[in-house]
Amino acid sequence: MTLGKVIGTIWATRKDEGLVGMKLQIVRPVGLDLQAKEGFLIAVDSVGAGVGEIVLIATGSSARLTEITKNKPVDAVIMAIVDKLDVAD
């Protein structure tokens, strides 16, 4: 999984019917310092993350392994909201 920060939301009415009812969040990758980095991706939210929250994203076919994204055209899903990050070195 990768660490990301939710920075916004996408609304689209005309879309594949598989995406109906899904919350499409815009997520930026973050470093270990939790600072947002270049780039972003659109991930389906399966845990109710709010804008500004640090989240975990699963990508690829693993993104379809939740109840709401099963058999849907989704390749990135927010599956956890990070409480704490502990970096050893």
Place this chain on the structure above:
Amino acid sequence: MYLGKVIGTVWATQKHHALVGEKLQLVQPIDTDGNLVGKPIVAVDAVGAGAGETVMYVTSSEAAVPIKVRKKLKLVPIDATLVGIVESISVYARSKTSGSEKI
């Protein structure tokens, strides 16, 4: 599979139910010489690795297999899982650096 070094831990209480009770480790991918390769990822720890240990991890939807089997679940939204703690690494076919012949 890939090699990595455990450099930290991630705590998340609000998460997909399949991850309840699973430890989430922060892993820095490395090459066989221990050099850093790419950006850190977060992986579910299925082998109880400690910080600083060299590990082997599986990615893509295959990463879900250890938890799917253990918890008899069909839906486990994860794409990286630690599946081995590495004791030693032997590389026989050294390429450009040490001049031994390539396979």
